[in-house]
Amino acid sequence: MIEVAKRLHTVEEYYFSRKLREVGEMIASGKPVINLGIGSPDLQPPQKVIEAITNSLGDATAHKYQSYQGLPELREAISLFYKEHFSVNVSPVNEILPLMGSKEGIMHISMAYLNEGDEVLIPNPGYPTYQSVTKLVGAKPVFYNLDAKNNWLPDIDALQKLDLSKVKLMWVNYPHMPTGAQPSTIAFKSLIAFAKRNNILIVNDNPYSFVLNDNPTSILSIEGAKEVCLELNSLSKTFNMAGWRVGMVLGDSAQIKNILKVKSNMDSGMFYGIQKGAIEALKCSKMWYVTLNSVYKERRDLIWKLAEALGCTYDENATGMFVWAKLPEHLKSEAFIDKVLKESNVFITPGTIFGSQGEGYIRFSLCASTEDIQECIARVS
Incomplete structure (x- = not known):
């Protein structure tokens, strides 16, 4: 057996590479998983x-x-x-x-x-x-x-x-x-x-x-x-x-x-x-950004409701295509998202994949339709 380079022992497979395999297996087995984990835009380019x-x-x-x-x-x-x-x-x-x-x-x-x-x-x-x-x-x-x-x-x-x-x-x-x-x-x-x-x-x-x-x-x-x-x-x-x-x-x-x-x-x-x-x-005009953000604003408003349904708090002044939400005290990020995934078939990213300072937080992606987010709210409620 040819030994791998020592540098490979310093890193692990990327979290989303591993976790999305698990999510994929759940979907293949018939579970209706909704993915709010990864920031892969679902909208069309111009x-x-x-x-x-x-x-x-x-x-x-x-x-x-x-x-x-x-x-x-x-x-x-x-x-x-x-x-x-x-x-x-x-x-x-x-x-x-x-x-x-x-x-x-x-x-x-x-x-x-x-x-x-x-x-x-x-x-x-x-x-x-x-x-x-x-x-x-x-x-x-x-x-x-x-x-x-x-x-x-x-x-x-x-x-x-x-x-x-x-x-x-x-x-x-x-x-x-x-x-x-x-x-x-x-x-x-x-x-x-x-x-x-x-x-x-x-x-x-x-x-x-x-x-x-x-x-x-x-x-x-x-x-x-x-x-x-x-x-x-x-x-x-x-x-x-x-x-x-x-x-x-x-x-x-x-x-x-x-x-x-x-x-x-x-x-x-x-x-x-x-x-x-x-x-x-x-070369896109200002209208492109206005239209794009109108979609994301509608989704973010719903994600805020989802976060509240899960007992989380968040910063309304934050920007970007994610909502970073703080869990209730004493809850652990990975255990929490695994529980939601198992019980509600909703995948959310644990804050810990971004470092130890992410413990106690979870991250929601806005790259899902309003219908899917509304379904998530219904499931966790």
Whole structure:
């Protein structure tokens, strides 16, 4: 038997990969499970996006290898999008790198900057992939706690008291997943000053800015951010294109060049038609966001009722496509969601998959129809 690489012993199979198998087996056995766990948009992309990929299939270059840096017109569309929605100027020539999903970017950035033994600041609670990728490249996760008392924002004073001599990279994620907390200009300025004092590269993972949020924000809008910050973004949530795998990383040209060294050795460019569709998505008018959010608002109102039916509390000011809800005291997240799954055939995500600070919380996805959410309310009631 060939032994696996030691790095595989540092990580486990992704929670949703395991849990959705269990849910699938329940459905196959006849259980009417409703999935409120995963944030996979169930709505359609803009029609003009579908038309763009369809019309592109006959283009002369459609089926050839594509540029590692993406089509120039895609980078131009990303640049204009950031200018219009975030008031951020980024050069389409050398400060933007399209990605096959922002999740790819987490790996590429980590491979570009981390050596074995380097340390990485990771939010708790936070996206589990930050930790798993850090371990896969041989670096060490150093968790920093977020909590409701501080609106799920980093405590810079507490961070500054840590031994930061080996810390090279810091992951932040605002608007925050899973809690939906919003960043503030002051918080971003404090993070940038912290990064400069300690020679740390900050990466803001920013795919949720346009869902139930009237104030889209980029860390790159803060003066001096490009010196120490990168930003990841994605079309998955904003344009219902999760399966298309279109993301981007933006930042200083030298940092983008370093990430390109990794990316260019790992793929041969994004499919031409997908890039054409992405260009059209980025050109969407304000009406697209208004229509999208009207659907999510209706769903969120129902999810709040579901949370109340389960005895939970929540923050009405949170944004994004999830509702982060606090359980009644002394209840454990995983035991609670397993009980609901078994008794009501409703799957909800336990807060603990996002870190120890998620204990006592559960997360509802808004990626389900109003009819399904109403059925969930009826079941748990």
